[in-house]
Amino acid sequence: MSPAMLATSITIPDLITFIVAGAFVLGGAIGVVTSRNSVHAALSLVLTLFGVAVLFVAQHADFLAAVQVIVYAGAIVVLFLFVIMFLGVDRQEDIESEPLRGQRPLALVLIAIALGSLIALFVNANWVTGARSATGSTAGGGHTNVYLLGKSVFTTYLFAFEATAALLVIAVVGAVVLARRPSGGLLDEPDAEAESDEEPAPEAGSDAVSADDELEPDGDPATRQEVPR
Amino acid sequence: MSIPGSWYLVLAAVLFSIGAIGLLVRRNVLVMFMCIELMLNAANLTFVTFSRVLHDIGGQAAVFFVLVVAAAEVVIGLGIVVAIFRRRTNTTADDLHSLKG
Amino acid sequence: MLHAVFLMPLLPLAGFAFLVVFGRRIGDPWAGWVGTAAIAGAFVAACVSLAGLAHLPSAHREVVCAFSCGPPAANHAFYTWFAVGGLHIKVAILLDQLSMTMCMFVTGVSMLIHLYSVSYMKKDRDFSKFFIYLNLFVFFMLVLVLSSNLLVTFVGWEGVGVCSYFLVAFWFQRETAASAGKKAFIYNRVGDVGFLLAMFFLFSKVGSLDYLTIFHNKDLLTGGAATAAVLLLFLAVTGKSAQIPLFNWLPDAMEGPTPVSALIHAATMVTAGVYLLCRVSPLLALSSDATWVIAIIGGVTAFVAATIACTQQDIKKVLAFSTVSQIGYMILAVGCGAYIAAIFLMVCHAFFKGLLFLGSGSVIHGLDDEQDMKRMGALRRWLPWTYGTFIVGWLALAGVPPLSGFWSKGDVLDNAFSKHPALWALGLVTALLTAYYISRLFYLTFTGEARWQSPAPDGRPAHHTPHESPWIMRIPLVVLAFFAAAAGLFDLPWVRHDSFVGWLTPVFGSSVYAANESDSLQWVLGITDAVVAVIGLSVAWVLWRRRANRPELEPMFFQRVWYWDEAYDTIIGRPGQVLARFCAVVVDGRIIDGAVNGAASLVRVTGSGFRRLQSGYVRNYALGIALGMAAIIAFMISRVW
Numbered sequence: 002m003s004p005a006m007l008a009t010s011i012t013i014p015d016l017i018t019f020i021v022a023g024a025f026v027l028g029g030a031i032g033v034v035t036s037r038n039s040v041h042a043a044l045s046l047v048l049t050l051f052g053v054a055v056l057f058v059a060q061h062a063d064f065l066a067a068v069q070v071i072v073y074a075g076a077i078v079v080l081f082l083f084v085i086m087f088l089g090v091d092r093q094e095d096i097e098s099e100p101l102r103g104q105r106p107l108a109l110v111l112i113a114i115a116l117g118s119l120i121a122l123f124v125n126a127n128w129v130t131g132a133r134s135a136t137g138s139t140a141g142g143g144h145t146n147v148y149l150l151g152k153s154v155f156t157t158y159l160f161a162f163e164a165t166a167a168l169l170v171i172a173v174v175g176a177v178v179l180a181r182r183p184s185g186g187l188l189d190e191p192d193a194e195a196e197s198d199e200e201p202a203p204e205a206g207s208d209a210v211s212a213d214d215e216l217e218p219d220g221d222p223a224t225r226q227e228v229p230r
Numbered sequence: 231m232s233i234p235g236s237w238y239l240v241l242a243a244v245l246f247s248i249g250a251i252g253l254l255v256r257r258n259v260l261v262m263f264m265c266i267e268l269m270l271n272a273a274n275l276t277f278v279t280f281s282r283v284l285h286d287i288g289g290q291a292a293v294f295f296v297l298v299v300a301a302a303e304v305v306i307g308l309g310i311v312v313a314i315f316r317r318r319t320n321t322t323a324d325d326l327h328s329l330k331g
Numbered sequence: 332m333l334h335a336v337f338l339m340p341l342l343p344l345a346g347f348a349f350l351v352v353f354g355r356r357i358g359d360p361w362a363g364w365v366g367t368a369a370i371a372g373a374f375v376a377a378c379v380s381l382a383g384l385a386h387l388p389s390a391h392r393e394v395v396c397a398f399s400c401g402p403p404a405a406n407h408a409f410y411t412w413f414a415v416g417g418l419h420i421k422v423a424i425l426l427d428q429l430s431m432t433m434c435m436f437v438t439g440v441s442m443l444i445h446l447y448s449v450s451y452m453k454k455d456r457d458f459s460k461f462f463i464y465l466n467l468f469v470f471f472m473l474v475l476v477l478s479s480n481l482l483v484t485f486v487g488w489e490g491v492g493v494c495s496y497f498l499v500a501f502w503f504q505r506e507t508a509a510s511a512g513k514k515a516f517i518y519n520r521v522g523d524v525g526f527l528l529a530m531f532f533l534f535s536k537v538g539s540l541d542y543l544t545i546f547h548n549k550d551l552l553t554g555g556a557a558t559a560a561v562l563l564l565f566l567a568v569t570g571k572s573a574q575i576p577l578f579n580w581l582p583d584a585m586e587g588p589t590p591v592s593a594l595i596h597a598a599t600m601v602t603a604g605v606y607l608l609c610r611v612s613p614l615l616a617l618s619s620d621a622t623w624v625i626a627i628i629g630g631v632t633a634f635v636a637a638t639i640a641c642t643q644q645d646i647k648k649v650l651a652f653s654t655v656s657q658i659g660y661m662i663l664a665v666g667c668g669a670y671i672a673a674i675f676l677m678v679c680h681a682f683f684k685g686l687l688f689l690g691s692g693s694v695i696h697g698l699d700d701e702q703d704m705k706r707m708g709a710l711r712r713w714l715p716w717t718y719g720t721f722i723v724g725w726l727a728l729a730g731v732p733p734l735s736g737f738w739s740k741g742d743v744l745d746n747a748f749s750k751h752p753a754l755w756a757l758g759l760v761t762a763l764l765t766a767y768y769i770s771r772l773f774y775l776t777f778t779g780e781a782r783w784q785s786p787a788p789d790g791r792p793a794h795h796t797p798h799e800s801p802w803i804m805r806i807p808l809v810v811l812a813f814f815a816a817a818a819g820l821f822d823l824p825w826v827r828h829d830s831f832v833g834w835l836t837p838v839f840g841s842s843v844y845a846a847n848e849s850d851s852l853q854w855v856l857g858i859t860d861a862v863v864a865v866i867g868l869s870v871a872w873v874l875w876r877r878r879a880n881r882p883e884l885e886p887m888f889f890q891r892v893w894y895w896d897e898a899y900d901t902i903i904g905r906p907g908q909v910l911a912r913f914c915a916v917v918v919d920g921r922i923i924d925g926a927v928n929g930a931a932s933l934v935r936v937t938g939s940g941f942r943r944l945q946s947g948y949v950r951n952y953a954l955g956i957a958l959g960m961a962a963i964i965a966f967m968i969s970r971v972w
Contacts, residue, residue: 010232011232011233011234012232015232015233016233019233019237023241026241026245027241027244027245027248030245030248030249030252030268031248033249033252033261033264033265033268034248034249034251034252034255034256034261034265036261039258039260039261042258042260042261042264043260043264046264046267046268049245049268049271050271053271053274053275056238056241056275056278057275057278059233060238060278060279060281060282061282062278062281062282062290062293064290065274065278065290065293065294065297068294068297069274069297072297072301073267073271073297073300076301077267077300077301077304080304080305080308081260081263081264081304081308084260084308084311084312085260087312088260088311088312088315088316089319094256094257094258094261094322095257096256099255100324101324101946101948101950101951104254104255104950104951104954105254105255107954108250108251108254108255108954108957109251111954111957111958111960111961112247112250112251112254112957112961113247114961114964114965115247115250115957115960115961115964115965116243116244116246116247118961118964118965118967118968119243119964120240120243121968121972122964122967122968122971123236123239123240123243124236125971125972146290149287150287150290150291150294153287153288153290153291154291154294157288157291158288158291158295161295162295165295165298165299165302168298168299168302169298169301169302171302172301172302172303172305172306173305175305175306175309176305176306176309179306179309179310179312179313180309180312180313250957250960253950253953254950254953254954254957255950257950262950323948323949323950324948324950326947326949327946327947327948328947329945329947330945330946330947331942331943331944331945331946331947
């Protein structure tokens with residue numbers, strides 16, 4: 002560890018925060034990986050995401066922490082839960098057996114190698130402390146984190162921003178196409194709904210909501226439709 | 231703030247590996263997806279950590295975009311999952327092996 | 332007048348070209364007349380050139396010609412065939428007494444045989460094709476004889492071999508004829524390896540293939556080099572001139588029409604080997620080992636062939652083995668250094684052997700293609716002209732004085748005596764056998780009872796009365812008979828030095844007609860020859876005049892050519908087939924095909940192996956990604972550590 006990192010000593014509240022958040026993160030992760038029931042897995046994921054959000058706050062990434070909770074925990078996990086419900090919530094997966102030969106041992110070995118190497122890298126790494134970033138610091142200068150982040154997104158990374166906006170539109174269209182019924186029958190209804198809801202929302206926060214809306218007419222488990230193959 | 235960056239990095243690495251193991255070992259498609267989310271979160275954590283350490287807002291902007299893309303990816307991915315598994319009675323990834331060579 | 336020399340090869344070539352285009356259209360017999368006219372023109376050109384050459388002073392009769400002639404330094408040439416590195420091959424004519432002599436009798440005898448063929452091949456389906464091949468043959472023979480360097484000689488050499496193949500297999504619908512043609516060509520080819528190697532060798536030592544240049548620089552051939560070159564050339568000669576070990580194609584070549592046997596296998600092609608050895612006589616003078624080999628092989632061949640000829644039943648086969656035997660004499664003479672004797676025998680042999688073949692052709696023609704002597708007999712009543720001319724040929728070959736055969740064979744034997752008495756003894760025994768077998772042939776064919784009048788014991792039908800040949804066929808017989816008788820005049824001891832020997836001596840310079848025996852020794856040897864000939868005649872007269880069936884005198888060993896063909900088959904043929912089968916099955920089938928197919932199946936096996944990577948399971952693919960990731964991270968760690 003570089004001496005620069007130990008410039009300020011570790012305070013107790015920070016340490017406790019880190020440990021608790023870390024426990025949430027790892028606990029949730031292990032829960033996801035080892036749950037037999039998919040719903041339990043989803044809820045463990047939520048735990049992990051909250052933990053990560055706390056860690057974001059601890060690192061002064063306030064906006065991102067909020068967005069993490071709203072988008073990830075609030076929309077994506079909800080989406081997951083919807084799909085779990087749609088596809089059979091009571092399906093249990095058989096964790097014990099492994100039909101593919103060598104999959105588990107090989108996976109463990111490889112990931113162990115990767116993890117070990119990564120940790121070794123971090124231990125031996127020298128932090129680059131060269132030129133200051135052109136994009137500006139994370140804090141200071143009297144501006145809030147939101148201000149700084151917004152400024153960088155809307156100026157320096159504007160092109161990427163517009164691209165991701167287009168990406169979201171495509172994702173919405175894709176979701177509609179993927180999930181709809183084959184031609185004939187209730188063709189008009191979902192199209193009309195699709196049209197009305199298909200407004201490109203530039204903000205990341207509302208996207209998950211619109212995606213959810215698209216899924217609703219077809220996501221109803223009561224109406225069993227022909228699966229377009 | 232006073233926690234050294236490397237601790238966060240180690241945590242993120244462990245989170246990433248747990249997600250990777252989960253992806254390789256679990257057969258339920260949705261759980262595999264969740265493990266992917268875990269890995270993405272680990273990456274996000276790493277980005278934010280470096281952003282703090284290097285005093286560069288670009289890291290946080292990267293997380294911003296990663297989040298957007300993750301969301302889009304989940305939408306499409308789950309749409310595909312729904313489209314495939316609508317009529318099947320099981321949802322293991324192992325059943326989709328018709329592209330076997 | 333010398334300028335006419337280029338017409339000699341050109342006219343037969345023109346005849347060939349004309350007949351190729353128009354032959355079938357003008358048909359029988361005009362195609363024959365065109366062919367004969369071409370050769371007659373070549374003969375006239377030869378006579379004119381002879382006159383021109385004779386005009387030159389005796390020491391300057393070596394001339395290099397193209398469209399015009401001049402001494403060797405003038406460097407005339409038709410064109411430069413190619414010039415590669417140090418090898419410059421010019422196409423030019425080397426005209427000296429030796430090649431002039433060859434041209435004279437080649438064109439003369441060819442002309443007579445063309446004339447004969449016009450009638451003999453009448454009504455044949457491929458009449459014009461015959462004359463096409465014959466003209467082409469004469470062209471190549473003249474190229475062989477007239478060329479000024481080894482390579483162009485080789486062109487002629489190969490050309491006559493090819494024409495021989497065409498002509499022997501002329502009636503190719505007959506399986507035996509087709510095989511005989513192949514056999515002739517292949518044996519010649521085996522010999523040609525010697526020619527090629529000799530050319531390579533001489534070029535590597537001397538740097539040129541031109542005759543005059545080689546002779547000029549012959550001192551560059553030291554030690555065994557001359558022996559090697561000569562023996563390699565001799566291998567080619569044994570192939571072309573049917574000596575041991577490559578002689579057994581000649582009897583099979585009798586499958587061709589009789590004019591072919593007369594022209595190619597008696598008078599011209601088989602003498603090309605003797606010509607070649609005479610042409611390179613300066614090289615033979617350098618190596619006495621080689622000349623011993625040549626002499627011994629010549630003598631042994633003469634003897635072996637004579638023994639076989641004594642037992643044959645087919646009239647043409649007797650004459651074929653006789654040719655092998657006589658050429659053996661010529662080779663023996665060359666080996667003894669008696670080049671002029673060899674050439675004299677060659678010329679006389681062309682006359683009387685050609686006569687004998689044409690006569691036998693007349694007999695065969697008269698008896699509707701009957702060739703078995705046991706089915707002939709008493710033909711003197713019905714074929715008087717053939718009978719009369721045949722007598723001349725018979726006596727000439729047997730060596731009865733004063734016909735040409737006596738003088739020519741006598742010269743050879745004289746020289747053999749001076750080289751080594753054992754060779755002379757071998758030659759003498761062979762002369763006895765020669766007189767015996769040709770007399771046997773004569774008596775079986777023309778005297779005794781007419782066995783053809785009744786059916787054979789094995790069921791072959793009787794023949795109707797034979798007819799004498801038409802006058803077109805009789806003229807060549809008469810002309811050849813005249814020359815067979817009279818050619819000996821050139822060699823009468825009191826005329827000798829002014830005529831034939833005098834003509835040819837400058838060519839061979841120091842290595843001339845070597846017998847320098849005293850006159851009395853020559854008389855003794857001459858009388859011995861005559862006595863031997865008479866003995867042979869009488870023995871045959873007693874045995875064969877009345878009876879045709881004496882199996883005890885025709886042992887199977889000799890009839891089957893000393894089992895030579897069978898020996899070659901066992902020693903060379905079978906192992907060759909085994910080798911070929913081995914190559915086909917093991918080398919080609921298993922090794923080469925195995926390698927090629929193996930490469931393909933290697934790809935397939937590899938593909939199948941890699942195919943297992945595509946299990947279809949997403950999780951396996953994810954494992955692959957994890958593997959790549961672990962590898963990259965490990966690599967980064969290894970860099971930093």
